[in-house]
């Protein structure tokens with residue numbers, strides 16, 4: 599399972615990794631040294647992988663210093679150096695999911711439209727079901743009729759129950775019903791899919807706040823987890839969304855969706871550096887099994903690991 603994840607992760611990040619590796623080679627090629635000019639090039643490379651401006655300049659400066667002290671001489675050593683530095687910065691352990699001590703655990707899934715919320719709900723439902731837990735889905739995106747339909751199809755495919763309201767129903771009312779059902783049916787995990795788009799950003803935040811209040815009144819401590827789903831392919835936009843949502847609603851964890859096939863995989867690091875909310879999962883495809891717990895060490899290795907395909911062990 600862990601190995602499978604690593605392979606998927608490396609496949610998903612192949613584009614990011616290839617870009618970085620090629621550029622690193624150029625930075626310290628034959629006859630070139632890592633000085634102010636090439637350090638600026640290095641910074642560009644890191645920026646190109648979308649790790650964010652702050653982190654890119656920090657790492658480039660560190661690499662230049664390491665080169666001066668002859669810790670880093672060859673391109674492979676440069677990759678290793680950057681990889682080590684990043685691994686040192688990120689939290690060591692996989693971040694555990696928050697679970698209620700008793701009664702249903704409520705997970706609220708939020709994010710802007712199209713980021714991958716509904717798919718992530720499905721993936722989480724599958725994951726919990728596979729772990730032997732009783733799962734209930736709440737279709738709280740009542741803004742679009744198609745949204746409820748989409749989640750219903752997933753529920754049928756995975757074999758879990760769903761609570762849905764009519765089109766245009768009050769999302770908080772749907773969540774209230776779902777919370778009641780979760781308690782009555784002794785559900786282990788209630789996953790709440792929300793809308794990503796309302797008329798304004800303020801409306802959206804207010805709506806999410808209301809959902810939080812309503813579910814908290816019904817189930818003590820709920821929501822136990824608020825997962826913000828970010829679309830990794832949007833690069834720096836993901837960082838500004840992370841800031842917006844962590845300020846607006848109490849986000850407890852991030853899910854970086856669509857990491858497969860993006861050249862902007864470094865955004866995971868940029869987001870972490872900016873908002874310090876743990877990345878809990880990464881999405882690596884459109885299927886319900888394409889979700890993996892985030893592991894910082896493996897992740898850094900998959901992007902910056904020296905030696906390219908398949909050589910990075912953890």
Ligand SMILES: Nc1nc2c(ncn2[C@@H]2O[C@H](COP(=O)(O)OP(=O)(O)OP(=O)(O)O)[C@@H](O)[C@H]2O)c(=O)[nH]1
Nearest residue numbers: 711712713714715716717794855856881882883884
């Ligand atoms: N490649 C890839 N595609 C993904 C992933 N997650 C979601 N998608 C796709 O992204 C698109 C949007 O996903 P949704 O789950 O509907 O996103 P959403 O946030 O619920 O969208 P709205 O409800 O419209 O706000 C769909 O086509 C998904 O199949 C992923 O990890 N990898």
Ligand SMILES: [Mg+2]
Nearest residue numbers: 715716739745
């Ligand atoms: Mg949706």
